[in-house]
Amino acid sequence: MAAQMPVEQAIPELREALRDHGSVVLVAEPGAGKTTRVPIALLNEPWLGGKKIVMLEPRKLAARNAARYMASTLGEKVGETVGYRVRMDTRVGPKTRIEVVTEGVLTRMLQSDPSLEEAGLVIFDEYHERSLQADLGLALALQCRSLFREDLRVAVMSATLEAEPVAMLLDGAPIVRSEGRMFPVETRYASRKAEGTIEAEAAAVVLRALAEQEEGDVLVFLPGAGEIRRVESRLRAALADRAVDVAPLHGSLPQEAQDRALAPSEAGRRKVVLSTAVAESSLTVQGVRIVVDSGLMRVPRFSPRTGMARLETLPVSRASADQRRGRAGRLAPGVCYRLWTEEENRHLAPVGTPEILAADLAGLALDLAVWGVDNPEDLAWLDPPSPAAYNQACELLTELGGLTEEGKLSPHGEQMARFGVHPRLAHMLLRSAPLGLIEEASLLAALLGERDLLKGDGARNADISLRVRALRDGGANVDERVRTRLLSEASELRRSLESIGAASAPPAKAAPVEDAWGVLLGFAYPDRIGRRRGPGRYTLSIGRGAELPGGQLLAQAEYLVVAELDDQGQEGRVQLAAALAEADLERHFASSIRLEETVRWDAEAQAVRAREVRRLGAIVLSERPLAKPSPEKVAEALLQGLRQEGLAMLPWSRSARQLQERGVFLAAHDPAWPDWSDAALLDTLEEWLGPYLGGMKSRSDLQRLNLTQALESSLTWELRSMLDREAPTHIAVPSGSRIPIDYSNPEAPFIAVRLQEMFGLPDTPRIAAGKVPLTVHLLSPAQRPVQVTRDLASFWSNAYFEVRKDLKGRYPKHYWPDDPMEATATRRVRPPGS
Template structure:
């Protein structure tokens, strides 16, 4: 530990901590920033209070804490401890707590003064997890308000593309050298006809033969690929020589510890890992790295409200981190399963999770903190606006925040549970229902369902969630379920309550509880295996699934895949629609659906009961009133588009001119007249003219030019006529038509002889738009197209004149067109008029 590069920075670090409350430290792999620095801080006089160090991954937090405690000759939980989700090893004596970022945000929310803590260290901040960004934002707000004595250290392997200085402009910045040995890089791209996982197995076997010393670390995108590769390698590697060790986040702690421990019995470790091994985690004895170049990236789709897991290429930054794992102890070797020319095409760095991820939990954090928009927090990157809007909408639907985005009492209680807001709402509502009627153990059943849904080690055996309830008798699902029960009522109830809930679980109770958590995923059957969700999107079940053919479902888990139009259902429950008249009636809304029946050529209206976009039942309305006919017309136009109104060219030109007025920012408040804007605002511009419309022919006969032109106040009408006119006055007296094209081009068509004497092409929109001139022959045939008339006269005109002079000898073809008087007559008539 005393020889690590970070040691050389200790005097500068001590000086910075004495003079500044913010410090940015760049320290590459092997510098010792995650181990030697926090170990030393415990003995520095500049830090007398407790220290929190944040690690982005649970596995790294546990590993780092154990390592530092061992260096001090102590057991974990004494001076050094850790806190991660589901496990805590701290005591009254603990001064250094290694935690995950989610733990920090909850600590700050519970105690906005963070009493007793003097220093917060953010390790591996470049990984940009949601909780990293949020934790740093809350820590900075805490420092600027309640705790100006609080110190913050932000540490990263690289500062490239990381806007830390924007958030911490007064921070002291220090840079340490890393300690790593040279790593040779070899590129072994997958063949065109070869499956990459099979290729990877071959490369690993060959690499172990060619490099007989040290252990091997292989990077794969996920647990599924790890398990398949482990199976392939188990038939090709002698278990007496090689220990194949999977490593991923949902593995039990004992198996994780086994994977990162030194090789024993003379065997070499072959560690098959996700990107959990990219940074802080130290794995003993690694000298070989084989990198698939893939990661599993979660991207939230705001249209469906679900996170899509996609196989993506890693970034250049990530590939450098992975390769560096081979050079921690001695010179190493890294094999990349892509071509060297592909390396430069990789993204420089990974996109931050705040741009891609589901923001529901983060938004609830923000509401609990007191903000109504995440942009009110000092964040490293702005969040996805679409994803944030969906999150606020869901929290409002679940009554966790009100219409003004202020957290409710229900929302505060949900936050305390520490699970996804959907599940928290389900648990709290189940508690309320059970208090009103204790005959059914709804709360314990809700805890079981939450444990099953949240479990990351769940095996797949059909979509029916009732087939997984038994998992909550033991293992991760049971641990989660018991923790929820303890948090919600503080009674520490355990196995007995869960066992009773599992044995007495009724399908109706299961589906109603799931509908509380997933009201937007109530689904009605359509087609053979398809369903429409209340959110408006489609999902499918496997045709051989036990739930296939059920008229109604509640979907707790579905995934979208690249190239698939519908998501695949993985967890669901059969739903009895009778619940819409009873326990789920609060989710039901009534609508009047109006439209046009093509078959009967008439307007119709239906009184519908819906849950979201799904129709529960409907009744026809015999006699439509004027308001319903208007709604029917709006529905018809939105369904078929504005084209069904038969808008003429005059209307099209008006809309194009207004679009150009907006584009070139002519003075005034110009309304949008594009399709999207007009369809969204039919009641404003069209509604007042529909009072007597009863037939399509009447609708299509309306004067749409006047309707739209009247949207412009008088001053804008005059501005439009002046700066974007419909015609251009030629010197000959002709009013030449100007056609405004969708591309934004203004096209003036006129006979060439009438353009004589014009030195330059006309300009519109206060000189911002140059008119393109279509110069025509005397017979109105196209001769030339130019937006630079001066250049045309000086060059291309000579060829036009040579060709046209013989064809049209009676017309003017002057040698100096720019200085010739224009005419719309023949030479003879022009001379006689002269």
């Protein structure tokens, strides 16, 4: 029988909570034994009624090992009382009562049986990791309990979790706490920021730790399998003559390699385990007294801006760092070496970002559609998915045919959901069958679902066809462990196609395929088909730019499909792609090609250009002049050009400009008058200018316009009368002359008139129903201003006499009377009869 574990002291309280409330939140520190002891302790509870316990683990490796360990404590093999289900690997039997599941298996169980009749308890282990599938599984389980199964129990377990929000989500569930069995761990920080690669830093610290610590094995946390391989290579070379074993640990390793990493060291030897975050919580690596933490993790991040997901290497949260450190204190006092400084530690985020807020939601949207939910707001979430990211996921599913235009699950989407892979890959697999490309699609889906199997320089080439050949044939630059696993996954995918009848169906009569990899990749990524627009530069159908690193043969392709693209800047770097033959594009993606008539203003030509354009999203495939464009669209484009270029493009005559200025003046003084400012005229071009644009399509055509007529025609008879009455073009002066009024300044319209023509006029002329005095520019006989006034009476009384003296000296033959009010106004040198 296994040794007593700390969590067992909390079992009575746990039983009581599940019996009375039906839900519970268990917070148990690392090493408490919650993963392997709780399911067995609850197996014979009366409220379970002989039904199964289903426990969701966020990682395949942890799920398999938890099931094996529990089975061993019962003296059984996996598949008897305790079994597991993970994607492409199931070990359950007719007597199985505890099922450890992961990777969406719980979701598919609920979708196939919404009442989950065989289960009496669902446990969500390590919920603090906040995997997308854990959040989805909990939301579906809660709705299952609400709609069908009031007796279904739910337990959420975690080592580092803010328990209160989860308890509230579970209708106020009790919170049970269990102290772990933890020895003190000394934390040693780096004295400076890392300057070299993380691999070099990690290897150096491991060697130092082995030298400083006499006992115990070493657990090293690294962000991914690539870093693990490189550190492994360095350490094997440095430790070749020492009794130290180096063991990698990550989910893609064969089971025997994982077992070696988790097992205790042989007598007289020490062990260095190089692990991803998989060893952070659920797994226990025997014999560890030393932890070396890179402080990095690799997580998927989705960008709604580009519609693309990628793996990012990010700093861990403080909660994760503390979890990792605790691994050194399970058996005895230990030490944790952190490859970052204390100052950097203070800037770590307290907890990680839930995957549901940062990941691609296409799979989630498809799962909800299968469940029958259109809106995620219908479910209870600890953190609901982002509406923008979720809507974008639904748009992709609609493009793939998984959802109808109304947002409902289609028959094609129902088949897609049965594969347990990303909807893109499921769609590609289903589309491959009628073309007889099942073998190729299965290989490609396996490749796209995993990390690169190429090593060395080959990994830098973006051409996916190189990977397919390497997967089929092997080679010196191929990671054989990865290749073996991918071939197994490809076989499983082929069997999945057979299970739904797709693989057995005879290929339908279809157009030939010139390049299978480009066509298949196009099925998976129709939004990332790209067309060449320069050496190594492409425009993708989503409108984003993409660039291939220089020197690659793939960069000569006119069309390609991008599977992986970084999300940096405007021109992302292509990391994985396939060439797409133009004939294949036309044959197999014809339903996505749109024929558009574009009628737009061409600023360079200063004319409207009408074209017939065939396009795939943002990619223009071909275009030609449109013979008979719609007159309405031409006029609309011409008006758009006017808005871009401004009113200066129109043929403003002097009378037209004066007419506009008179209107602007009146609008400033009478609310009944329409706004004729340049901005307002641009806004209302359709109303006053549109009727005169028939047959016109260029700037030169516009020169035929009569703007005076166009503006006047927009006025009612009443407004025209008001314009002539209150903002006349001319005004009569005492000499009999009709002097034009200048309205260029609507605040101060003015006339310019020789002083002698104004004799006898006592007051300043007024317009706008007498509300606005004109500014009078009084001119000399030589037409030069001698006085500007808006108060003519004051001028005659005061300034006139000084002006008269000056003018009389310069123009002695002209008439300069002593009393301007009694004098006769004249346009001549002297008044008539003098």
